[in-house]
Amino acid sequence: xxxxxxxxxxxxxxxxxxxxxxxxxxxxxxxxxxxxxxxxxxxxxxxxxxxxxxxxxxxxxxxxxxxxxxxxxxxxxxxxxxxxxxxxxxxxxxxxxxxxxxxxxxxxxxxxxxxxxxxxxxxxxxxxxxxxxxxxxxxxxxxxxxxxxxxxxxxxxxxxxxxxxxxxxxxxxxxxxxxxxxxxxxxxxxxxxxxxxxxxxxxxxxxxxxxxxxxxxxxxxxxxxxxxxxxxxxxxxxxxxxx
Amino acid sequence: xxxxxxxxxxxxxxxxxxxxxxxxxxxxxxxxxxxxxxxxxxxxxxxxxxxxxxxxxxxxxxxxxxxxxxxxxxxxxxxxxxxxxxxxxxxxxxxxxxxxxxxxxxxxxxxxxxxxxxxxxxxxxxxxxxxxxxxxxxxxxxxxxxxxxxxxxxxxxxxxxxxxxxxxxxxxxxxxxxxxxxxxxxxxxxxxxxxxxxxxxxxxxxxxxxxxxxxxxxxxxxxxxxxxxxxxxxxxxxxxxxxxxxxxxxxxxxxxxxxxxxxxxxxxxxxxxxxxxxxxxxxxxxxxxxxxxxxxxxxxxxxxxxxxxxxxxxxxxxxxxxxxxxxxxxxxxxxxxxxxxxx
Numbered sequence: 075x076x077x078x079x080x081x082x083x084x085x086x087x088x089x090x091x092x093x094x095x096x097x098x099x100x101x102x103x104x105x106x107x108x109x110x111x112x113x114x115x116x117x118x119x120x121x122x123x124x125x126x127x128x129x130x131x132x133x134x135x136x137x138x139x140x141x142x143x144x145x146x147x148x149x150x151x152x153x154x155x156x157x158x159x160x161x162x163x164x165x166x167x168x169x170x171x172x173x174x175x176x177x178x179x180x181x182x183x184x185x186x187x188x189x190x191x192x193x194x195x196x197x198x199x200x201x202x203x204x205x206x207x208x209x210x211x212x213x214x215x216x217x218x219x220x221x222x223x224x225x226x227x228x229x230x231x232x233x234x235x236x237x238x239x240x241x242x243x244x245x246x247x248x249x250x251x252x253x254x255x256x257x258x259x260x261x262x263x264x265x266x267x268x269x270x271x272x273x274x275x276x277x278x279x280x281x282x283x284x285x286x287x288x289x290x291x292x293x294x295x296x297x298x299x300x301x302x303x304x305x306x307x308x309x310x311x312x313x314x315x316x317x
Numbered sequence: 318x319x320x321x322x323x324x325x326x327x328x329x330x331x332x333x334x335x336x337x338x339x340x341x342x343x344x345x346x347x348x349x350x351x352x353x354x355x356x357x358x359x360x361x362x363x364x365x366x367x368x369x370x371x372x373x374x375x376x377x378x379x380x381x382x383x384x385x386x387x388x389x390x391x392x393x394x395x396x397x398x399x400x401x402x403x404x405x406x407x408x409x410x411x412x413x414x415x416x417x418x419x420x421x422x423x424x425x426x427x428x429x430x431x432x433x434x435x436x437x438x439x440x441x442x443x444x445x446x447x448x449x450x451x452x453x454x455x456x457x458x459x460x461x462x463x464x465x466x467x468x469x470x471x472x473x474x475x476x477x478x479x480x481x482x483x484x485x486x487x488x489x490x491x492x493x494x495x496x497x498x499x500x501x502x503x504x505x506x507x508x509x510x511x512x513x514x515x516x517x518x519x520x521x522x523x524x525x526x527x528x529x530x531x532x533x534x535x536x537x538x539x540x541x542x543x544x545x546x547x548x549x550x551x552x553x554x555x556x557x558x559x560x561x562x563x564x565x566x567x568x569x570x571x572x573x574x575x576x577x578x579x580x581x582x583x584x585x586x587x588x589x590x591x592x593x594x595x596x597x598x599x600x601x602x603x604x605x606x607x608x609x610x611x612x613x614x615x616x617x618x619x620x621x622x623x624x625x626x627x628x629x630x631x632x633x634x635x636x637x638x639x640x641x642x643x644x645x646x647x648x649x650x651x652x653x654x655x656x657x658x659x660x
Contacts, residue, residue: 077627084567094566094604096442104443108450115456140455144378147371147460150470151361153526154477157351162527163474171458174470174532182525194357195349197365198375199383206355 118169126305128295130167131178131276134185134212135193135204138301139168145200148174152192152201158183160278161192176201178214180278180294185214187241187277210242215276216298216307217246217269223291226266230256236267236280236292246273247280247292271298271307325614331405335412342409346472347518364409364465369393369564370557371463374448378457393564400568401561404551405590405607410464411551411558415590415609417543425587431546434592438552438605445559464550464557467536474526475533481520488514548590551607562604569625572606574598578620585612585621595621 119125120139133152136142153161153176160183163174176192178185190209193201204212217236225233237247249265256262269292276294284290297307341363348358362385365371369389376382392403404411448459460466488511496503526532542549551558572595585595593606613621 081567081569081626088567094439094442094563096439100439100443101446104446105450108447108452108456109454111447111451111458112454112456141379144455144457145375145381147365147375147457147463147466148470149365149460149463149466150473151349151365154346154349154469154473155351155357155361157521159522159524159526163470163529163532165528171456174461174528179527182527189351189355191351191355191357195361197362197383197386198371199381 115169115171118171120169123304126296126302127167128297129177129179130164130172131180131215131278131294131296132299132301133161133176133178133192133201134209134214135190135201136176136214136301137200137202142200142301143168143171143175145198146175147198147200149197150174150176151195151197152176155191155195156183157189157191158186158282160185178278178294180281181290182282184279184282185277187279210275211300213275213298213300215278215294215296216271217274217276217278217280217292217294219267219269220289220291220293223286223289224267225286225291226264227291230254230262230264232264233285234265234267235283235285239279239283241277241279242273242275244273246270246275267292274298325610327610328614331610334406335409335415338407339409339412342468346469346477349473350521364469367392367407368463368465368557370445370448370459370560371465373560374452374457374459374463377449377452378455392561396561396565396568398569400565400570400603400606400608401558401591402565402570402608403561404555404558405609408464408551408557410468410555411548411607413468413540414543414548414550417540418547418590421544421547425584428547428587429583432586432589432592434594434600434602434605435546435552438592440553441555441559442562444554445556445563448556459556462554462556464555467539471532471536475529476536478520478524478526478529479533482523484514484519485523547588547592548607551590552592552605566604568603569627570608570623571603571626572598572601572612573622573624574601575620575622578618579616580618582617584615584617588612588615 115121120127120130130139132139132142133156137145148163150163153163160178160180161176162179162182164172164177166173167177168175187210188206190204190206193204193209196203219227221227225231234249237245237249240247247267247269250268251263251265253261254264276296276298278294280292281290281294284292296302297305299305345358345361345363349361350358352358366383366385366388368386369392372382372386372389375386396403405415444462448462451458460470488507491503491507492511497505539550539554546552572593574595576598581596583596588611589595590609590611591602591605591607593602594600595606595612608623610623613623
């Protein structure tokens, strides 16, 4: 018999050493484990698309969560390439299924306005390739001010750090100048920072640079992210400007 | 047991190839940084594009495939013909385990006791089945154990930052202490080295990662396990190895043993990386063989060769024929005989 034919025939009737002998039951059990994982991951509250972890801030260009998880292979390329050390391996922020997927932690680093390196290196395009002009328009979250910690708000002290660093062409952090009392009861004018949710892209540089340590007085959460129409503060984007 | 002979040139060629791919992996890892202006290094995803497991899982789970991942078809094609050659010659994670396996001590006798095939080596196939079925219904978690993902993630979030911190601390300490005799100072030597490392190896700023401890410990565990079983990860865990084992379960390139020359010393098994039972050609397991050529190299009687079963022709005796095959052969013989008589 022609050896080539024999070789091809061996795929139909494998000889003893070419058989893996895995056993039907065990293979079936392994397959069922795969299905079971799907079911268990499926009852994580975040899968309902009603509950959102505020810390689940994905890199700019990340696909909608379901698609993102279907593509991300947790390789850490984005974490390595990020020049500001903003991207970290998730613990349970995205559920068990999301372990070691990339999330941004703005207490360590921020998303640089002029940078799209994570989208350049993602091997599976779970972070789709976005050029810098497009990336600048992608909201990855929204900053909000903690009035109990913010120096002008809580202590009537002058501080404009967040507004200074805000990278958007029209600053997403603006000031309302108001007359307040200081701790001695004297009147003084102070600039209180406010966030414009239409302009803020959630890059988090305000949180990284905020001089209030421990927990910054301005922090970013995932709400308002472009990739996820369900995770919004108001029903339609842009409705802040109209009011 | 017979005396060990000189390492064969194919083993040296393999080591060279492995080193080359390992260095390429490290180079691409270090290239995964910011280059002016706003460019990542070129081709940093090369090894992921070679990985058919990542391609298959992404395709199943997301019904889409990145074009560059078609490169993994090359890996599949070669595996189809040459078996798990990829594991033994290319995979940088496999090379790492190969290296630490070679560091383990112990006598040949001890290695023989644990070196053979073990039923638990099937575990990786069950893992693969689980991952693939999960991917089929949209859950893609193969990255937890995919070797390139595992290796790259461990390096980027844990091992590299730790080494970076250690190296900087060491050179800073030398710089501050500046030991030496008279005018001859240690920094005269160390500062140029530090400058070189700073330029080509060290991170611009010390990276820190949440949860890096767990990732690092898991990585070190896979490395340490090599001291208990040769290439533990590749034998028992690696889902990519399992995929290649399934694809390459009936390769054209096969181990062939000359039974007349063999004196059953079992030296071939001592350094077998995959537990593929090279000592028994009837039981040789292509799905576990990394084609490392150690058995061929170690055999003092030169009884083992790797040959293409097509080039070998029909004269080969690479397995015991099954009753069906015996029957078929007898049939052919009879028919030929009958044909000759008719003529």
